[in-house]
Amino acid sequence: MKTAVVILNWNTREFLERFLPPLLESVQGLDAEVVVADNCSHDGSADLVAEKFPEVRLIRLDHNFGFTGGYNRALKQVDAEYFLLLNSDIEVPKGWLEPLVDWMDNHPECGVCGPKLHSWYHRERFEYAGAAGGWLDRFGYPFCRGRILRETEEDKGQYDSPASVMWVSGACLLTRRRLWEQLGGLDERFFAHMEEIDYCWRIQLAGYEVNVVPASTVYHVGGGTLPPESPFKLQLNFRNNLLMLHKNLPRSLRSSLIIGTRYLLDIGACIFYFLNAKKACAKAVRRAHREFRKLKDQRGNAPFRPAGYTSICLMRLGRMKGEKKFQYLRDYESRH
Secondary structure (H helix, E strand, O other): OOEEEEEEEOOOHHHHHHHHHHHHHHOOOOOEEEEEEEOOOOOOHHHHHHHHOOOOEEEEOOOOOHHHHHHHHHHOOOOOOEEEEEOOOEEOOOOOHHHHHHHHHHOOOEEEEEEEEEEOOOOOEEOOOOOOOEEEOOOOOEEEOOEEOOEEOEOOOOOOOOEEOOEOOOOEEEEEHHHHHHHOOOOOOOOOOOHHHHHHHHHHHOOOEEEEEEEEEEEEOOOOOOOOOOHHHHHHHHHHHHHHHHHHOOOOHHHHHHHHHHHHHHHHHHHHHHHOOOHHHHHHHHHHHHHHHHHOOOOOOOOOOOOOEOOOOHHHHHOOOOHHHHHHHHHHHHHO
């Protein structure tokens, strides 16, 4: 099998019912299979797949292992040259898969690639989770070409050339099985959120590129498993961002200063949430730091910072008005 399109599902019956039919139609005639790995859902979604979509291979997991553990266990049962990780809340059009597979076939230096992500609700706008490929700012905060903080751009063709980026979204990510197995898949300490950025970082440290392939576009609902306002989601993001920096940055004074600065900024965020009567969010930040201290192991000693780890300060960039911030990013990309 050339490509396995693998959806990790946890209680997203409605999305599977809506988005599996166009996905199955899109892979007809291709050397590809669709797999749904169910993370021990309790909404009947696994039974729905078995009954309504017999052409889909169903893998039932006996526990909710999170995004990381679920994919690691499911992909051990899949035999294909390429693994395509796809969220259940993604709608795909015809012809979305071929450009990604062709890119990997023709670019052996590429270890991971992904499409442009558009919003399912506002189909001409980029979507928060990945837009046109992701970068990190100087302090390790993720942002995207086409998405800065909560603001997204309309797609006017400004990112229609293939590009090397720091990361592509795990909502739709294609990787080589050989590299997945070589790197041990996703780091299960992350459970969910930012695990794909960590994987893309390790792909680059292994000597491969991460590319966005704009000939392919998919449409993402977003928040299919955890809503944006979830304190647990906030906890995962704060914890996993620190964990990712700690394990992947070069061992240097500069890296220590970056992580130290992040500690101070996180304390500021905790105080902000507390003063604005968001005590659950403040507690989530504190829990994130406690868990980080338990989960972290010996500091990494990577030989370099990968492409897409920028010198940009996201907080300063966020203060720019409207289109100016996006134009600044495009100018920065053209200079680097």
